[in-house]
Amino acid sequence: xxxxxxxxxxxxxxxxxxxxxxxxxxxxxxxxxxxxxxxxxxxxxxxxxxxxxxxxxxxxxxxxxxxxxxxxxxxxxxxxxxxxxxxxxxxxxxxxxxxxxxxxxxxxxxxxxxxxxxxxxxxxxxxxxxxxxxxxxxxxxxxxxxxxxxxxxxxxxxxxxxxxxxxxxxxxxxxxxxxxxxxxxxxxxxxxxxxxxxxxxxxxxxxxxxxxxxxxxxxxxxxxxxxxxxxxxxxxxxxxxxxxxxxxxxxxxxxxxxxxxxxxxxxxxxxxxxxxxxxxxxxxxxxxxxxxxxxxxxxxxxxxxxxxxxxxxxxxxxxxxxxxxxxxxxxxxxxxxxxxxxxxxxxx
Amino acid sequence: xxxxxxxxxxxxxxxxxxxxxxxxxxxxxxxxxxxxxxxxxxxxxxxxxxxxxxxxxxxxxxxxxxxxxxxxxxxxxxxxxxxxxxxxxxxxxxxxxxxxxxxxxxxxxxxxxxxxxxxxxxxxxxxxxxxxxxxxxxxxxxxxxxxxxxxxxxxxxxxxxxxxxxxxxxxxxxxxxxxxxxxxxxxxxxxxxxxxxxxxxxxxxxxxxxxxxxxxxxxxxxxxxxxxxxxxxxxxxxxxxxxxxxxxxxxxxxxxxxxxxxxxxxxxxxxxxxxxxxxxxxxxxxxxxxxxxxxxxxxxxxxxxxxxxxxxxxxxxxxxxxxxxxxxxxxxxxxxxxxxxxxxxxxxxxxx
Numbered sequence: 001x002x003x004x005x006x007x008x009x010x011x012x013x014x015x016x017x018x019x020x021x022x023x024x025x026x027x028x029x030x031x032x033x034x035x036x037x038x039x040x041x042x043x044x045x046x047x048x049x050x051x052x053x054x055x056x057x058x059x060x061x062x063x064x065x066x067x068x069x070x071x072x073x074x075x076x077x078x079x080x081x082x083x084x085x086x087x088x089x090x091x092x093x094x095x096x097x098x099x100x101x102x103x104x105x106x107x108x109x110x111x112x113x114x115x116x117x118x119x120x121x122x123x124x125x126x127x128x129x130x131x132x133x134x135x136x137x138x139x140x141x142x143x144x145x146x147x148x149x150x151x152x153x154x155x156x157x158x159x160x161x162x163x164x165x166x167x168x169x170x171x172x173x174x175x176x177x178x179x180x181x182x183x184x185x186x187x188x189x190x191x192x193x194x195x196x197x198x199x200x201x202x203x204x205x206x207x208x209x210x211x212x213x214x215x216x217x218x219x220x221x222x223x224x225x226x227x228x229x230x231x232x233x234x235x236x237x238x239x240x241x242x243x244x245x246x247x248x249x250x251x252x253x254x255x256x257x258x259x260x261x262x263x264x265x266x267x268x269x270x271x272x273x274x275x276x277x278x279x280x281x282x283x284x285x286x287x288x289x290x291x292x293x294x295x296x297x298x299x300x301x302x303x304x305x306x307x308x309x310x311x312x313x314x315x316x317x318x319x320x321x322x323x324x325x326x327x328x329x330x331x332x333x334x335x336x337x338x339x340x341x342x343x344x345x346x347x348x
Numbered sequence: 349x350x351x352x353x354x355x356x357x358x359x360x361x362x363x364x365x366x367x368x369x370x371x372x373x374x375x376x377x378x379x380x381x382x383x384x385x386x387x388x389x390x391x392x393x394x395x396x397x398x399x400x401x402x403x404x405x406x407x408x409x410x411x412x413x414x415x416x417x418x419x420x421x422x423x424x425x426x427x428x429x430x431x432x433x434x435x436x437x438x439x440x441x442x443x444x445x446x447x448x449x450x451x452x453x454x455x456x457x458x459x460x461x462x463x464x465x466x467x468x469x470x471x472x473x474x475x476x477x478x479x480x481x482x483x484x485x486x487x488x489x490x491x492x493x494x495x496x497x498x499x500x501x502x503x504x505x506x507x508x509x510x511x512x513x514x515x516x517x518x519x520x521x522x523x524x525x526x527x528x529x530x531x532x533x534x535x536x537x538x539x540x541x542x543x544x545x546x547x548x549x550x551x552x553x554x555x556x557x558x559x560x561x562x563x564x565x566x567x568x569x570x571x572x573x574x575x576x577x578x579x580x581x582x583x584x585x586x587x588x589x590x591x592x593x594x595x596x597x598x599x600x601x602x603x604x605x606x607x608x609x610x611x612x613x614x615x616x617x618x619x620x621x622x623x624x625x626x627x628x629x630x631x632x633x634x635x636x637x638x639x640x641x642x643x644x645x646x647x648x649x650x651x652x653x654x655x656x657x658x659x660x661x662x663x664x665x666x667x668x669x670x671x672x673x674x675x676x677x678x679x680x681x682x683x684x685x686x687x688x689x690x691x692x693x694x695x696x697x698x699x700x
Contacts, residue, residue, distance in 0.1 A: 072414060072416055072468060073467065073468060073471045073472075074419070075419060075422050075423050075426055076422075076426055076471045076472055077471065079423070079426050079427060080431070080471075116420070119424045120420050120423050120424055123423050123424045123426075123427030123428065124423060124427065
C-alpha cells in the first residue's frame with residue numbers, strides 16, 4: 001500500500017522523526033510511505049508532489065498545517081488522489097474540539113476558529129483520530145500516532161553525563177510545567193550539575209514571539225539566577241542525542257495536551273534516550289501510558305527536589321524502570337505496530 | 349440553485365458589478381447568488397457568504413490573476429463542491445494559447461506562465477466557460493455572455509446629472525495607451541478648441557501604480573501626462589461600480605475602448621453594456637463586424653474608426669440623431685442580453 005502523509009514539517013519541530021519511523025517500517029513490511037510536498041534535503045524524508053498510485057492520504061495536522069509551502073494546487077490534488085474513505089485525519093494538537101482553555105493554554109480563541117477547524121477536518125474525512133486514549137468528541141477515535149522506535153535506544157550509562165538535566169522542546173506554553181521543575185532544582189541546585197533548556201525562545205525571544213500573547217513566556221532572569229543554560233533548537237535528527245546528554249530529562253507537556261491526555265513525540269523519545277525521564281504529568285495518565293512502575297518517575301509535590309537528588313544519586317535504580325518502559329513501548333508503540341494499525345484503519 | 353462565486357471582488361471592476369446584477373435577478377428565477385467572503389461595509393448590497401454548505405454549485409471566476417482563497421478555506425470548498433459541481437469562468441482569455449496582439453498586449457507573458465494557468469484551471473474543474481461571443485476552439489470550453497444589459501439602470505435624461513464633459517472615457521489605463529495615443533489624442537489635437545471638457549476617469553492615467561512591476565508589465569500602464577496637460581484633458585480616479593453609469597452620464601459622448609487582447613479574443617466586458625445604460629452617446633472603438641455582432645446593425649453609426657475627429661464633432665452637433673441610434677441599440681441589448689436571460693444561461697451552464 002502506498003501511504004502519503006501530509007505534514008508541513010519543520011526541521012526542528014513536530015513529527016518528523018515519527019514519519020521517518022513510519023517510512024522505515026513501511027519498507028520492512030512491504031508498504032511505501034511518502035510525504036506530500038516539495039523535496040527538502042533538510043528533512044531527510046521522501047517528500048514528493050507525485051500522487052499517482054496513492055492508496056491512502058494521511059493528514060497529520062499540527063500547528064504548522066496552515067503554513068503551506070507547497071503550491072496553489074496542493075489541496076485540489078490531495079482531495080482527488082484518493083476517495084474520502086481512504087483519507088485519515090490525525091489531529092495532533094487537539095484542535096478538533098470545542099474551544100478549551102487550561103493553564104493559560106488553549107486550542108482556539110473563538111468558537112468560530114474551532115468550527116472552522118472542524119469543518120476542515122470533516123471536509124477531508126470521516127476517519128478522524130487524536131493521539132489520546134480519551135478523545136472528547138464521539139466521532140473521534142484514539143490513534144497514538146507518535147512512535148517508539150527501538151533503534152533510537154541509547155545505553156543507560158550515567159558515568160560521563162555532561163548535564164544533570166536537559167529539556168529539549170520549545171517554550172510554547174511550557175513555562176508552567178518547567179517552572180515547577182526549576183523550583184525543585186533550585187532547592188538542591190549545587191547537587192544537580194549543568195542544567196540546560198534546548199529550544200526556541202529559552203535564551204532570547206524570537207522576534208515574532210513578542211506578538212503572541214504570552215504563549216512563549218519565560219522568566220529569563222530567573223534562569224540566569226539559578227544557572228540554567230539556554231541553548232538553541234536542534235534539528236529533529238539530533239533530539240535523542242541531545243536528550244542523552246543528561247542524567248534526567250523532565251517530560252513536560254503543554255497544559256492543553258495534559259488536559260486532553262495526548263501523547264507527543266517526546267512521550268516516546270525520552271525513554272529511548274540514555275536518560276531518566278521525570279514526569280510532570282497526571283499520575284493516572286502516567287500509569288496508563290508508561291505503566292505502574294513509572295509512578296516512581298513522577299515529579300510532583302513537596303518532595304520533588306528529593307526525587308531529583310535520588311535520581312542523580314541512584315540513576316541505575318531508575319534505569320531499571322526505564323528498561324521496563326522500553327520493553328513495553330517496543331511491543332506496543334513500535335513503528336511497525338503503528339503502521340499495521342493505520343493500515344487497518346485505512347482498510348476499514 | 350444556489351451559486352457561490354469565488355472571485356477577487358473589487359468595487360471598481362466589472363465582474364463584481366455583473367455578479368451584483370445576478371444577485372438581484374436570480375431570486376426571481378428561484379436561485380440565489382453570493383460571493384465567497386465576508387461583507388464589505390462600503391458595498392452593503394453585495395451578498396457574501398462563507399457558509400459553503402448553503403450552496404450547491406460554485407463558480408470560480410478568474411480575471412487576470414490566479415486568485416485563490418486561503419488554503420484551509422479551500423479544503424472545505426473543494427470537499428463541498430466535487431468537480432462536477434464546479435464551473436470555471438475565464439473572463440480574461442487566460443485559458444488559451446499564448447496570444448500577443450501587435451507585439452503589445454498579451455494574455456500570457458510566456459509559455460511557462462500559460463502552463464501554470466492551464467494546470468490550475470484543469471486541476472480545479474472540467475467545465476470552463478469564457479465570456480466571449482466567439483466560438484471557443486477548445487472543445488472543453490463553452491462561450492458564455494455572462495455580462496448583461498439591465499434596462500432598469502438606464503439613466504432618464506430628465507434625471508441625468510449635469511453634463512460636465514463633452515467627451516469622457518471611463519476605464520482604467522490597462523493596455524489602453526496604444527489606442528488612445530495613436531487614435532484619440534491626434535483627433536483631440538485637431539478639434540481641441542471646438543469641444544468642451546475632455547476627461548479620463550480611472551486608474552493609472554497619470555502614471556503607473558506605485559507598486560511598480562509587481563502590479564503588471566510597465567507597458568500596460570504607459571501614459572503621457574504632459575500630452576494630457578497640453579490637451580487640457582482632466583483625469584480623475586476610478587469610481588465604484590455603482591457610480592459608473594452615473595459618471596458616464598456626466599458627458600455628452602463616452603468613448604468605449606477595450607484592451608487589445610480581449611478585443612482580439614472577442615471577450616465581452618461589463619462596460620459593453622454599462623455605456624448604453626448611461627445618458628450619453630457611446631462611440632465605440634471597435635471593428636464594424638465586432639460591434640454589429642454585439643450591438644446589432646444600428647451600432648455601425650457609433651463606430652469610432654477612421655475620421656475620429658469628424659465623428660466626435662458630428663456626435664456633438666447632432667445629438668438627437670445619435671440618441672435615436674442609441675435607442676435602437678438599447679432595444680437590441682434588452683432583447684438579447686437581459687440579466688433574466690443571463691441568469692438562465694448561467695444556470696444552464698452549471699454542471700448538473
